[in-house]
Amino acid sequence: MPAVNIENLRVAVTRGGPEVVKGISLTIERGETVCLVGESGSGKSVTSLAAMGLLPKGSLEIRGGKIEIDGEDALAASPAALRRMRASKMAMIFQEPMTALNPVMRVGDQIDEVLKEHTKMPAPEREKRVLDILEQVGLPDIARVRMSFPHQLSGGQRQRIMIAMALVLEPVLLIADEPTTALDVTTQKQILKLIKDLQVDHGTAVLFITHDMGVVSEIADRVYVMNHGDMVEDGPIGALLRTPQKEYTRKLLSAVPSLVPRPGREKPQKAPVLDVNNLEKIYGATSLFAKAAGTRAVDDVSFNILPGRTLGIVGESGSGKSTVARCIMRLIDPSKGQVRIDGTDIVGFSRQGLQPHRAKFQMVFQDPYRSLNPRLTVGESIIEAPVNYGISRTLAMERARELMVEVGLPADAVGRYPHQFSGGQRQRIAIARAVAMEPKLLVADEAVSALDVSVQAQVLDLLDRLQRKSGFGMLFITHDLRVAAQICDEVVVMSRGKIVEAGPADRVLGAPSDPYTRSLIDAAPGRDWDFANFRPMARAEGA
Amino acid sequence: MASETTPIRARLRLPTHLLRPGGGGFGMVPMIASVVLALIVLAALFAPFITLHDPVQMSPAQRLKPPSAGFPLGTDAYGRDLMARVIYGARVSLIIGIGASICSVVIGLAIGLVSGFFRYADAVVMRIMDGLMAMPSVLLAIAIVSLVGPSIWTVMFAITIPEIPRVVRLVRSIVLAARDEPYVEAAIAAGTSLPRILWRHLMPNTFAPLSVQATYVCASAILTEAILSFLGAGVSTETPTWGNIMAEGRMYFLIKPELIFWPGLALSLCILSINLIGDAARDILDPRMARRKE
Numbered sequence: 001m002p003a004v005n006i007e008n009l010r011v012a013v014t015r016g017g018p019e020v021v022k023g024i025s026l027t028i029e030r031g032e033t034v035c036l037v038g039e040s041g042s043g044k045s046v047t048s049l050a051a052m053g054l055l056p057k058g059s060l061e062i063r064g065g066k067i068e069i070d071g072e073d074a075l076a077a078s079p080a081a082l083r084r085m086r087a088s089k090m091a092m093i094f095q096e097p098m099t100a101l102n103p104v105m106r107v108g109d110q111i112d113e114v115l116k117e118h119t120k121m122p123a124p125e126r127e128k129r130v131l132d133i134l135e136q137v138g139l140p141d142i143a144r145v146r147m148s149f150p151h152q153l154s155g156g157q158r159q160r161i162m163i164a165m166a167l168v169l170e171p172v173l174l175i176a177d178e179p180t181t182a183l184d185v186t187t188q189k190q191i192l193k194l195i196k197d198l199q200v201d202h203g204t205a206v207l208f209i210t211h212d213m214g215v216v217s218e219i220a221d222r223v224y225v226m227n228h229g230d231m232v233e234d235g236p237i238g239a240l241l242r243t244p245q246k247e248y249t250r251k252l253l254s255a256v257p258s259l260v261p262r263p264g265r266e267k268p269q270k271a272p273v274l275d276v277n278n279l280e281k282i283y284g285a286t287s288l289f290a291k292a293a294g295t296r297a298v299d300d301v302s303f304n305i306l307p308g309r310t311l312g313i314v315g316e317s318g319s320g321k322s323t324v325a326r327c328i329m330r331l332i333d334p335s336k337g338q339v340r341i342d343g344t345d346i347v348g349f350s351r352q353g354l355q356p357h358r359a360k361f362q363m364v365f366q367d368p369y370r371s372l373n374p375r376l377t378v379g380e381s382i383i384e385a386p387v388n389y390g391i392s393r394t395l396a397m398e399r400a401r402e403l404m405v406e407v408g409l410p411a412d413a414v415g416r417y418p419h420q421f422s423g424g425q426r427q428r429i430a431i432a433r434a435v436a437m438e439p440k441l442l443v444a445d446e447a448v449s450a451l452d453v454s455v456q457a458q459v460l461d462l463l464d465r466l467q468r469k470s471g472f473g474m475l476f477i478t479h480d481l482r483v484a485a486q487i488c489d490e491v492v493v494m495s496r497g498k499i500v501e502a503g504p505a506d507r508v509l510g511a512p513s514d515p516y517t518r519s520l521i522d523a524a525p526g527r528d529w530d531f532a533n534f535r536p537m538a539r540a541e542g543a
Numbered sequence: 544m545a546s547e548t549t550p551i552r553a554r555l556r557l558p559t560h561l562l563r564p565g566g567g568g569f570g571m572v573p574m575i576a577s578v579v580l581a582l583i584v585l586a587a588l589f590a591p592f593i594t595l596h597d598p599v600q601m602s603p604a605q606r607l608k609p610p611s612a613g614f615p616l617g618t619d620a621y622g623r624d625l626m627a628r629v630i631y632g633a634r635v636s637l638i639i640g641i642g643a644s645i646c647s648v649v650i651g652l653a654i655g656l657v658s659g660f661f662r663y664a665d666a667v668v669m670r671i672m673d674g675l676m677a678m679p680s681v682l683l684a685i686a687i688v689s690l691v692g693p694s695i696w697t698v699m700f701a702i703t704i705p706e707i708p709r710v711v712r713l714v715r716s717i718v719l720a721a722r723d724e725p726y727v728e729a730a731i732a733a734g735t736s737l738p739r740i741l742w743r744h745l746m747p748n749t750f751a752p753l754s755v756q757a758t759y760v761c762a763s764a765i766l767t768e769a770i771l772s773f774l775g776a777g778v779s780t781e782t783p784t785w786g787n788i789m790a791e792g793r794m795y796f797l798i799k800p801e802l803i804f805w806p807g808l809a810l811s812l813c814i815l816s817i818n819l820i821g822d823a824a825r826d827i828l829d830p831r832m833a834r835r836k837e
Contacts, residue, residue, distance in 0.1 A: 331728050331731060331732065351737075355734055358732065358733070361732075362733075363728075363729070363732050365725040365728070365729060366725075367725060370724055370725045370726060371725035371729050372726055372729075373726040373730075373743075373744055374726075375747050376743075381726075381729075384730060384733045384735060385733035385735075388733060388734045388735055388736075389734065430729075433729070437733075
């Protein structure tokens with residue numbers, strides 16, 4: 001008997017709305033990890049919520065089909081029975097462990113509560129069980145962790161707590177909805193290994209939902225590929241990666257950026273557009289009463305970018321890479337150091353003094369849903385900077401229409417509002433806005449991180465094309481080594497505010513000398529697989 | 544989620560979520576409330592045409608008469624037509640309610656925007672607002688009226704002042720949340736001047752919650768005006784206001800309770816319907832709140 005058997009499941013928007021899951025079937029055997037892969041809007045999360053009986057009431061409803069968990073019909077179950085099933089047979093972990101944990105309750109008590117609620121164990125036995133599961137999820141110093149509140153733990157530790165809570169009742173099925181997406185690569189690697197290990201120990205069936213093919217190649221036994229609510233293809237992991245049958249799967253795999261750096265480009269003999277010297281940013285240094293030590297977010301960072309070239313800053317969260325970008329954009333004021341843009345140091349300028357120079361450096365933000373003012377038409381957003389610099393509205397709007405075409409959108413899109421576009425289209429608009437002033441320097445802060453892989457590739461192409469055309473220097477901030485390998489000429493690796501390694505992309509990513517860089521590359525999921533060519537990576541040098 | 548604002552609620556309210564059938568759309572209760580409020584507004588506007596007597600004309604022969612064809616609600620101690628007085632009283636209430644809410648929203652918006660965006664202004668402005676909020680609004684209003692002298696404008700001014708801090712706090716919280724939105728940073732990066740960022744990118748975020756807040760301010764202002772009139776610290780006693788009528792009727796409460804009942808009913812209906820409309824507006828403008836209730 002399979003742990004999960006879903007047959008012909010259909011889920012639709014309530015009150016006769018469109019179907020978002022269109023008759024999919026899926027089985028998971030005990031002790032098997034099944035990955036459900038798809039881009040945003042493919043219906044993969046909806047499928048998992050339907051299995052848990054957690055579809056948002058009043059907006060989504062099940063139209064038909066069958067869901068059996070461990071042989072028990074989940075759709076026919078009464079609310080009470082479903083609640084019991086959720087407790088004992090299935091468990092779920094989410095993307096963001098901080099919001100899934102109760103912030104005012106010690107984590108040990110939260111795990112204890114699960115046991116108290118669903119078992120008749122006496123207190124001493126529960127305590128033993130809590131310590132035991134904390135031990136199993138590989139947390140250090142469990143006596144202390146048990147008494148901690150969620151905010152006192154790191155993201156990885158919180159996700160371990162979530163896993164402990166999910167597994168403490170020994171469920172038949174564990175649903176993991178993008179559990180590692182919010183984590184750093186090194187932490188991600190540990191969590192993936194943990195899930196794999198625990199699964200072997202407990203024989204749990206795992207439904208792992210992800211958009212990341214790298215993660216899939218690391219963890220899956222079998223893979224289901226979804227697109228727009230349809231099941232496109234399924235199969236054992238090796239077969240699916242080697243010989244995908246459907247065009248969509250091939251496209252999805254080909255879009256995964258390769259870890260192999262782009263071929264080197266010739267260095268132009270020109271003065272750098274951006275020259276950062278000994279940049280330093282300390283947070284909270286001046287308290288009211290005493291000179292506090294503060295946090296060194298950026299510590300003695302220096303690099304430069306030549307026109308027409310791209311420098312990538314890679315690092316995990318908290319490495320200070322975004323702070324560097326924000327210092328350069330003067331969205332925050334650096335504590336020390338120089339930032340020369342096109343020869344002019346912009347650190348000393350006041351807000352007014354900076355005004356004439358702002359046009360030379362522009363920025364593309366991470367979240368295309370929040371970087372465009374939802375109340376302004378796209379055209380209004382694009383012409384904001386040109387109008388600030390004295391270009392007439394009609395002329396600027398004319399140029400905005402040209403830019404729209406240039407970034408691959410219809411010219412009349414200038415009259416529409418941001419919500420009428422998809423994430424990828426919005427990021428194109430944000431790029432159009434950034435290049436409207438023909439800047440010398442473009443700062444892209446995680447500019448493709450919020451996008452699906454196929455869209456990611458297109459946006460990277462667009463940036464590359466625009467750079468070839470107008471020759472701006474680009475500072476590309478990313479946590480994703482694959483993306484960095486695709487677009488960067490030079491790479492700077494940052495950790496805890498300091499540069500640990502810098503150099504040409506092929507050297508830093510191909511033959512890293514620093515142990516931290518090496519650990520980052522090691523942790524990149526799916527590094528042994530050449531997705532675009534449907535074969536394992538040819539191991540050139542034993543890293 | 545970033546901008547989460549809960550409008551401060553005024554006193555008289557019904558649990559609308561229990562009364563609204565099914566949710567979604569403009570429910571029954573807000574509909575009735577709108578009709579009631581519209582009737583009050585129309586009555587106030589066309590008062591001379593629908594009343595049978597001058598509201599201030601005294602006729603000693605007709606003192607404390609019961610309802611009759613000539614005086615539908617009877618007369619007061621000076622023989623004035625109670626119905627005319629109640630209808631004319633709506634004029635003062637509505638002028639003060641609407642005037643105070645417009646003034647406090649406009650002033651509060653300006654202060655709140657500056658306070659939310661400029662850190663150095665924030666500390667000073669918010670302490671002043673805290674100070675204002677610490678004073679009981681009726682007491683502050685009495686003090687202002689006794690300083691400047693009673694007139695409809697003084698009363699409006701006196702009621703506006705204590706309402707301002709509530710608006711400022713609301714606007715400030717919205718600006719604080721919106722200030723760090725990437726689109727605001729994008730505007731900074733585009734070289735947009737600060738006043739323009741405030742005007743174009745931040746202020747529109749406040750419109751929806753402010754229009755809800757304005758209804759609550761309006762209801763609260765009408766109530767405060769009635770209290771001031773009742774205490775004799777409001778509009779001069781010659782002008783019929785709901786508070787004045789009740790204050791005068793208080794002496795005859797035992798023999799003729801209608802003198803308090805009718806203006807009291809008008810006041811309650813007016814405030815209740817404004818608050819209900821405010822709640823409905825909040826549900827429509829801030830769908831997250833509405834969904835949470837269902």
